[in-house]
Amino acid sequence: MTIESLLFYAFACMAIVSALLLVNIRNTARALFLLFIVLFAMAGLYLFALADFIAITQILVYVGGVLILLIFAFMLSNKELLNDLQSTSKHFISLPNWQALVLAFAFLGVMVYSYISWSQHMPQWIAQSEAKGSIILPTDNNIKALGFKFMTQYVLPFEIISVFLMMALIGAAHVSRKEDDI
Amino acid sequence: MISLTHFLVVSACIFCIGLYAVLAKRNTIMILVGIELMINAAILNFVAFGKYDKINYGGQVFALFAIVLAAASVAVGLALILNVYRHFKTINPQDIHELKD
Amino acid sequence: MGLLSILIFLPLVATLLILAIPSSAKATYKYIALCFTLLQFGISLYLYGNFDAKLGGIEQMDAYQYVEQLAWIRMDLGTVGKLEIDYFIGIDGISLPLIVLSTLVMLMSVGASWNIDKSPKGYFALLMILNMAVMGVFSALDFFLFYVFYEVMLLPLYFLIGIWGGARREYAAIKFFIYTLLGSVLMLLVIVGLYFSVINPATGAHTFNMLHMMNPANYVDGSFFAHITNYHEVFGIPARLIGFIVLFFAFAIKVPIVPLHTWLPDAHVEAPTPVSIILAGVLLKVGGYGIIRVCYSIFPDIAANTNWWLALIGVISIVYGALNALAQKDLKRMIAYSSVSHMGFVLLGIASLTAEGLAGAMFQMVSHGFLSAALFFLVGVLYDRVHDRYIYNFRGLASLMPKYTAYVAIAFFASLGLPGFSAFIGEAFVIIGAFNAESMSTGIPRWMAVGGSIGILLSAAYFLWTLQRMFFGQTRLQGGQAWQEALTDLNTREQVVLFPTVALALLLGIMPSLVFGNLNASVIQLIDLIKPYL
């Protein structure tokens, strides 16, 4: 076993365990901090998929933006949640909602089954690209390649998503304004 | 070299955990967190498959798009949550089942 | 419209009148009822006075008196034949005493109803309908008409017990109703069977005429109830025997015999006093009358063969009823059981198939009619005053209510068969008739007569015990001072009701010919009808 795979497993374990803890913990504040760990672990896993820029972005956008936003929203939202914060000390782990659990396991089962059956018959394009040698290698400069691609091949989606992001942010600001302001 | 299946299994786990959070949590913020987990699982898949597409870099590009979209969705989602809370004085999705005022 | 019809339908007029008068004038209802029953009593006395005692009746149509026959329902049923139902009434020596008795008992019961204040309109209207039905039953000679009256009798009684009764009135009313309805429904089957077996010799159509049913010549050959040429069997029992048993069953419930008597104590105990009076005074007699008029006259051949069993039932009823009466603690229930015992004599007398026994049975019916009415009235007097009938709750009433005690003592002694009173004549002649049965070879062994006479002894036991327990000794009452004040002696109205019964008991005890004179011819006629089959 290589160090690479050990690290992979460590990250994977960290992500999964933290995620499990995240969904089972009662205290929302702690859950959000656990989410922070999960996102970090996920970023680590992206690295193993040779997507360094994505990992960086993940940390910047998620940890720096989304998570802060969530925490602020949570802190701002209500005293009911704060009450909840205080009353949760008794039950560190909440009882699972069994229908959801069943459904979740069912999905897991189905997916794992399909991956296993699928791994025997890989799609052709993977084999072809392996054969052509057109796979991303650790030595490749991903950031540069991505920059080119955004500016050339994916320029239209890039612009659309930019506008979309702005619309979403403006919309968010509008929705969350005080009603008195109207 | 980590095989593709490894990534897929891990992403499946995270996805299912996110799914569970979405279905079971009694807190809208946690549902949002669940959605983030699922998006992350998807991003992991994008990235894992993207390794085999050096020509288009589709995997990584769309992973970035997805991250952006997720951020936008969180922003909009939180705005909605705050509004909903202001209206219903709760963020328990089970108590929010009426479309009318 | 003959006198008999007037007698029957006068109460109906009273009913209409009562219904027409608004409730605001409810005080008049009892006077209307009293007037009409008095009128009826007068008519019945007139009938009695103008009755020709030499005519027998039973199966001879021209020996019936005050006969009215009108075509009532005539329907052409095509292949089945013609439906022929007559309005056919008339009386003979068997029905006359009972009609006079009924009018008297009705009068008494109206007298006993004087203080009814729970919806008197309905009460008196129902009472009058009952009155009509009773008169109708005793004078109907068409079986269909008889059945109609017989059924009409049930309904007012059901309501009278069920509405004006005591604590468990619904239970008692339903029990009474179901029991008697069971009997009459079965009777209907036999009536239909008889209808299809008998033809009217004059018109050739099937008929419900009871007198035609009594003549063996009128039976269609091979028909279900055919007399001589009868091959019909049900479960291996001859059809005529079945018919007899079913009819007997229907009337035996009314009598009542042991073990079909259980409706009686309940009905009596729960019924209001006037209804108890009618039940004991008239209703039970319908049973005895039915056995003589229907069972014995239409099925003389079976009657001659089954009288051993009937007498046995009679003896059992006598002794069983008397022993049960001895065990009672409720005065009214005791008298109800004594009725079972006394009506057992009727059955024994009828079954003896001797002139003495039959006449004694008829006499016993008449005597028991007004004596039991008087007894129930006396219980009612006590109950009115303190709302209690429990024998152990009273003691030494004689010092408190001397007149009442005198009437009770006379009624008790009359009922237990003290000579000089009517019950003695009835019971003595039933016993004599039962003894005589062996000489006449009608098949009644003498031990049955002896068994019956034990009933007389037992009746003395329970009546005297009650007398001693309730009336003698030092005055001691359950209710203490309150009762002592409530227990006033008889008032004038009560004495007016009671005195005639006591006087009548004495009169008939001394001059039994008043009853025997009129029914003797009919009794001999009936014996002659049955004799060929012995």
Add this chain to the structure above:
Amino acid sequence: MLLPISPIIASILVMLFPLVASVLQAMLGKKAISGNMALIAILGSTIISLFGVFLPVWNSTSLQQKWEWFTIGDHTLHVGILVNNLTALMQLVVCVIALPVHIYSRAYMKGDSGIHRYWMYLSLFCFAMLGLTVSLNLLQLYIFWELVGFASYLLIGFWFTKETAAQANKKAFLINRIGDLGFLIGIALVYAHCGTLDLATLFNQTGFFKDIDIGLISSIDKNATWVTFAGLAFFLGAMAKSAQFPLHVWLPDAMEGPTSVSSLIHAATMVAAGVFLLCTVFPLFNETVLLIIVIIGTLTALSGALFALGQYDIKKVLAFSTISQLGFMMVGVGIGAWDAAMFHLTTHAFFKCLLFLCAGALIHEMTHWKAKAQLDFDPKDLRHMGGLRRFMPKTFICMVIASLSLAGFPSTSGYLSKDSIVITAYEWASHLGGAYVLIPILLIIISILTAFYIGRLILKVFFGSFKYRSHIKTIKFHEAPKAMLIPMVFLAAASLFPLFGLSLADYHSSWIMQTLDANTIYPTQAQAHLFIPALLTGGAILGWLVGWSWYVKKKYPLSENNRLVHFANKQGYLNEFNESIFVKGTLELSRILYIFDQYMVDGITKFFSWFVRGLSAAVYWFDKYIVDGLVNSFAQATYYIGHLVRHVQNGQLQGYLGFALTIVILGILYLIIT
């Protein structure tokens, strides 16, 4: 003809006077308490009975007249009057006894709050008893027979507030009812076989006195079973009325009534009616029945005498003495010497009535004295009396005469009549021989016992010393009032021999025996006429000497708690036996039957109703859940499906999502499987 009316009309008048008096008394109620009406009525009856009926009829003629009563079937029953030697004698005896009792009652019952009832009942009794004597028809006789029982019931329970009186009259009536049933059965048997109840038709109008073969009864086979049964049935009737063992138990209890009543009804007349009945229907009896009568009579006489020995209640001693004497009369009838029985009945009526009247006087004075002296004791108890001859000398003399008569001392009437029975019994027994000799021997023993117990009574009451002597000085003890003494003296005179015949010793020369000649078939034995009276008298004197030493000299050899004394005092435990066997048994049976009735007979009804209701409930269940259930289950299935789908549409986001994902999973699974 001493009166210008026929004996028939006269006897009807004799009957009617008391009836009218009774009805009038009933109507007047408390307005007439003197009893004059009853007295006048009985006086009239007595006079008419003596001059209008007895004297014209006695030993000369017999008459009957009947009127149609009612017709039943082919038979017509008559009511009528039969006057012959027997009935005329009986009627006269009743009248002559009733008259002094009426006079006596005026004093004895004075001041009683219910005295108007007393006169009414007494007159009613006289009517019934007088009617009984002259009835022509057996049914008519039965009616009067029960009526006397009814009057006796009323009189025993005269003081009805006393619990013992109320119990006693019930007992008396019920036991008499047993006898009445026997009588009724006898009547029914005679009617069934002879077709008539007319005594004159049955036994000839003179009764059976001279021409036994003329009546209808002569044509029947006397050894037929029904004759035996009918005879026994009649005897059962007589047993209850005349207090024969074991149906005698009512008589001692009947002493709860006023003493005057006891003297008239329960000593002289009514209880003798049984003997009278047996004499009336005597021709009906065959050998078997007669033997049973003799045995029962002897048993009764013996038990009565024995029980009398142990009684302390003065009236009960006399009651048992009556029972014992009635037993003698029964023996007389049983041996065929009904003439002797009637003779003894007559003499017994006088002296026993007198005994009771004397006892009544004693009780009366004791009660008064007790009230004055403010003591509390039972005035009827022998043990509280003693030495009374000094205070009530006239009563003493009367009572001694009556007692001598009862004991059969020569020169009294009792001597004549009792000897006639004992001697005839001896003749009868020696004619038949064998074990029959037991009967006269027993009778002699009983006679001596009789003398002894009546001697005991006299000695205890009149001799010795008064128990409450210390009080006697302050409060005077009176002689009985005149109104009571006169009847007593009259009866005392009637208890001596001259009334019944001039011969002092020969009962055959008595006018009653001369007329009522029973034609006994067995030969007379002269020596019996000598040694039996001698034996009886000697025995009686011996008994009195023993009694003197026992009761006056206080040398009583037995302890009071002796078992034999107890046995006699408790009347042989017969009452207890009856109570526990018959009364309790009947009550228990009735209770069980009622339970049976409630739970079995009515239970069947209830079971049926329960069953029908159960069945209908089952059918309803079937209808509701099976038939209707099919319909409903369709509807319900639809409803549930709808409901299920409705659950999804509950407005909950997570629910929607979960449902959608479930469907997705199912779809994927489907795809995987296919």
